[in-house]
Amino acid sequence: MTSTKTLLSTVAFAAIAGLSLAGCTSGNDEHAPSGAAPAATSVAGTAVVVRDTVIDATIAASGVAEPMQQATLSTKLMGTVTAVLVHEGDVVRAGQTLLRIDARDLTAKSAQVGASIADAQAMQREAATQAARIRALYADSAATRAQLDGVETQLARAEAGLRAAQAASGELDAMRSYATVTAPFGGVVTFRAVDPGAFAAPGAPLITVQDGSTLRISVSAAGDAVRALKRGQTLAAAIDGVPVSAVIEGVVPAGAGNLFTVNATVANRAGAYRSGSAAMVSIPVAREHAVLVPNAAIVREGDLTGVIVRSAGGDERRWVRLGASTATHTAVSSGLKVGETIVVPSSMPATATSAPSDKAAK
Structure with missing residues (x-):
């Protein structure tokens, strides 16, 4: 489990002030990685005043997204496999015949x-x-x-x-x-252990079927971190880096020290996420102040990240250090102060920059 602080996907940028559209960019200057340097007299885009925002501080717990239902099928018979009617990757329905054994x-x-x-x-x-x-x-x-x-x-x-x-x-x-092996539920064949002519022994694995319409993410966390969690609570999570919403199924002792296992489910009826993928769950632990900027306001040059800051002397590109991010916003940990104005360039897709709700800002 890592201790990186992340942002809940429900947190939006602070109140917007001074929205304006400037003229077209007159030119760009290259800058060294250190310090701020003028970019152009004016950059076309939307000006946003940076506000202090109260967000939920979280810890990121890593795990694996596994299918809610998975069955490795076998038989009680001892005999020769006469037919295998499916291959790995085939979608099957409940009750469908998968394999036959000589009886x-x-x-x-x-x-x-x-x-x-x-x-x-x-x-x-x-x-x-x-x-x-x-x-x-x-x-x-x-x-x-x-x-x-x-x-x-x-x-x-x-x-x-x-x-x-x-x-x-x-x-x-x-x-x-037992001479006919059928699918116990609808899903996908993920493993085929035998071919026609093979000998099937009682209890030996033959075929594995997974139902990935709902995935379960299991992560471990300390008792202090999970004390406030409740069944049915929605947490921010990610599967292979893609933000998702996970619903807590239960919190149970992990059987090792002061660790607890948090099981959370993710709906996956469209099959957008693959079972077995790396997953992360953000567990809220406290509230803290942060400076948030829209993702569309971030400019990149190699490994460097920055924002365009607007001042009386013109617009300048300033390199900043970023923190955790969501699908819409990113925290700036250093290089930007509350009250400064940044520009969301019009050449980049603008991200919604509505003010956070009263509940989030309190």
Whole structure:
């Protein structure tokens, strides 16, 4: 877990003052990396006064975006794979047949079980008939109590034998179902371990299916950092550097020292994010003051970053040090003061620079 402070995506730039459009740029001067140097008399763009903004300070916890549902399928049978109907990357639906295993020995056993059921049914019918006859005779005092008890016992045994034969048939049907491997849910085939002709053993992995419509990011953080987190709370996150919103699924002890695991889910029905990608979750820990500028106001030259500062003497390009950023704004950690005016060049796509809400600015 890194301790880099980041900005929540909901934080916007401070109140805007003095918006104006200047004329076209008259020229540019090259500048050394150190200090500020004049860029042009005036740069065409929108002037924005830099304000002090209260933002949420966060810690960045890294993790991996994993699918909410993933299943590695196997079988209880031991036999030869006769068909594999999917390849890695195929999209499958719930219940779709993925693989078949040779089950001819089960077919032979099925005939045996069928014969056992027929025999048990015949014995049960005979025992029931005999029991009914002895019951009638016993009622007329023509049969003894011992005879009645004997036929009742034979009937009970016959009925138990029939139930056992029927249970064996049900067990055989269940085993036969393992000869066809189906998808437990809709998703994508991510792993195919066998080909037709391979030997399948009980419990051996055959095919893996993932449902990436919802991803889970699991990160670890200290107890002090997660104390205020609640299930259902939305956090700023990123998957492969792309900002996303993650909803807390739960916070549980990590089983190591004072660490806790934060599980957060990200909707991914369009499949925009790949499972297994590097992820980061911003956990809010405090509030602090910061200087924010629109991303469109940042100018770059190699590894150098700067902004165009407007003053009475004209516009100048000033190199600054940047902090964390969101999709719309970036914090300036040094090189820019509150109250100075910067220019968002009109040649670059302007970023919305609305004032932060009262709640964020308090």
